Each structure stands twice: as C-alpha cells, then as structure tokens.
Amino acid sequence: xxxxxxxxxxxxxxxxxxxxxxxxxxxxxxxxxxxxxxxxxxxxxxxxxxxxxxxxxxxxxxxxxxxxxxxxxxxxxxxxxxxxxxxxxxxxxxxxxxxxxxxxxxxxxxxxxxxxxxxxxxxx
Amino acid sequence: xxxxxxxxxxxxxxxxxxxxxxxxxxxxxxxxxxxxxxxxxxxxxxxxxxxxxxxxxxxxxxxxxxxxxxxxxxxxxxxxxxxxxxxxxxxxxxxxxxxxxxxxxxxxxxxxxxxxxxxxxxxx
DNA sequence: CCGCATCCGAAAGGATACTG
DNA sequence: CAGTATCCTTTCGGATGCGG
Numbered sequence: 001x002x003x004x005x006x007x008x009x010x011x012x013x014x015x016x017x018x019x020x021x022x023x024x025x026x027x028x029x030x031x032x033x034x035x036x037x038x039x040x041x042x043x044x045x046x047x048x049x050x051x052x053x054x055x056x057x058x059x060x061x062x063x064x065x066x067x068x069x070x071x072x073x074x075x076x077x078x079x080x081x082x083x084x085x086x087x088x089x090x091x092x093x094x095x096x097x098x099x100x101x102x103x104x105x106x107x108x109x110x111x112x113x114x115x116x117x118x119x120x121x122x123x124x
Numbered sequence: 125x126x127x128x129x130x131x132x133x134x135x136x137x138x139x140x141x142x143x144x145x146x147x148x149x150x151x152x153x154x155x156x157x158x159x160x161x162x163x164x165x166x167x168x169x170x171x172x173x174x175x176x177x178x179x180x181x182x183x184x185x186x187x188x189x190x191x192x193x194x195x196x197x198x199x200x201x202x203x204x205x206x207x208x209x210x211x212x213x214x215x216x217x218x219x220x221x222x223x224x225x226x227x228x229x230x231x232x233x234x235x236x237x238x239x240x241x242x243x244x245x246x247x248x
Numbered sequence: 249c250c251g252c253a254t255c256c257g258a259a260a261g262g263a264t265a266c267t268g
Numbered sequence: 269c270a271g272t273a274t275c276c277t278t279t280c281g282g283a284t285g286c287g288g
Contacts, residue, residue, distance in 0.1 A: 024148025068238030114192030
C-alpha cells in the first residue's frame with residue numbers, strides 16, 4: 001500500500017504518476033498514434049517510426065500489451081506474422097494526449113524561446 | 125533544424141515530445157501543483173513534496189525557470205529568502221495535466237489490473 | 249519475419265556532507 | 269535558509285549478433 005502523506009507527495013502509485021510514467025517514455029505515444037490508423041505488423045511499426053531498434057520496440061510493445069493498451073496477435077504462419085492493434089483503452093488515451101499536444105503546439109515556441117534566453121544568460 | 129520525415133517519426137523537437145519530456149520527469153508536476161496554491165519558498169516546496177533531495181529540487185526548479193514556467197525571486201536578506209511562483213504559462217500547463225489526471229483516475233485501476241494479470245501469466 | 253541475448257554508454261536521480 | 273559538491277546506483281535506451 002502507498003504511504004499516506006498529508007498533502008502533496010511523491011507516490012509511485014498515484015494515478016497521474018502511473019500515466020506519466022507510461023506515456024513519458026520515448027516511444028509509447030508514437031506507437032499508439034501509429035496504431036490509431038489501424039492494426040500494424042511489427043516491422044510496419046518499426047519502419048513507420050524510424051530510429052527504434054527491434055529490442056526497444058519489442059519491450060515497449062510488450063509493456064503496452066501488459067497494460068492492456070494494445071493487443072498482440074500472432075498468426076501461426078511461416079514466416080511469422082504478428083499484428084498489434086489498439087484496445088478501446090489505448091484509443092481513449094489519445095484524448096488527453098491530444099489535449100497535451102494542443103497545449104504543446106500553442107506554447108512550445110515560448111518555452112523554446114525562454115530556454116534559449118536562459119542559455120544566453122548562463123553563458124554570458 | 126529537425127529532420128523532415130514522411131510520416132510519424134521520433135523527433136526531439138516535436139512539440140508534444142518537448143512537453144512530454146518536460147512533465148514526464150519525476151517531480152515537475154508535483155512542483156507546479158504545489159506552486160498553484162501560491163508562491164512558496166525552497167524548503168516549503170521540499171517539505172510539501174517529501175522525498176526530494178535539495179540537489180534534485182534545485183535542478184528541477186532551475187530548468188522550470190529556464191522554460192519560463194516558474195519565476196525565481198531572491199530577496200537580499202540574511203538568512204536568505206527565495207520564492208518561486210508560477211507564471212501564466214506554468215499555470216496554463218495545469219489544464220492539459222488535469223485532463224491527463226482525469227483519464228488516469230478513471231483508468232488506472234484497469235491498467236493495474238491488466239499489469240497484475242500479465243505478471244501472473246509471466247510467472248506461471 | 250519477429251524477435252531474443254548480451255554488452256554497453258549516458259543520464260536521471262539519490263545519499264551524504266558541506267558552505268555563503 | 270538555500271543551496272553546492274561528490275560520489276554512487278539505477279534505469280533507459282542503443283549496438284550488435286544470433287535463433288525459431
């Protein structure tokens with residue numbers, strides 16, 4: 001059980017924390033957005049994203065499946081064929097992500113500008 | 125300049141990526157939520173959160189200030205007094221975060237359940 | 249084709265002690 | 269009070285090569 005703090009404390013079981021850990025990694029959001037267009041095979045996902053190694057793609061897909069955000073379906077064929085598709089849960093996650101994206105697109109320029117100014121000050 | 129991919133690719137400069145990197149760390153969301161209640165001093169933030177070390181709090185506050193999400197105000201007093209407060213930009217970030225929190229609170233039970241089932245299968 | 253095994257480097261975060 | 273300075277552990281992700 002999580003420790004009961006009085007106020008606002010770090011808690012790895014806090015729902016918001018769990019979700020941030022889930023979508024805060026490098027590839028999760030990209031993957032579910034690829035799968036939003038429909039079921040995709042392993043190498044289709046890999047090529048659609050670009051830059052992800054098979055190992056990392058495998059582990060990310062496994063954890064997404066473990067969380068019930070996607071399902072993995074392996075067809076008993078030779079050569080193997082494996083498809084991944086979003087669950088309803090996974091698809092519903094795209095809504096708050098879209099809200100985040102909207103905020104990001106509206107405000108990232110200001111953040112980047114601030115960052116550059118701060119860097120200029122730091123190196124002055 | 126960011127590389128121009130055809131479709132959906134990893135891009136460290138993608139606005140959504142920038143924001144996920146910003147709020148995906150361990151302490152940022154907790155800090156801005158503490159500051160949403162009003163300006164706070166360094167140790168007030170530290171004690172309100174609990175478990176964060178001075179070093180990590182310092183570096184997180186610095187980067188938040190560099191991004192323009194908070195402002196740092198040092199009063200020339202002895203002993204020192206330093207206050208941190210949200211900017212409008214920082215406060216506006218709480219809106220998409222709230223959307224994420226709502227989704228999290230509604231769905232984290234299902235995710236945790238799926239995780240436990242998956243683990244049970246893995247260790248069976 | 250779809251992975252797994254192994255090794256590795258970088259970076260985030262933490263423990264502890266100290267300072268202006 | 270508000271940080272710094274070191275040192276350290278853990279974790280994420282990447283590179284490469286092999287296997288069913």
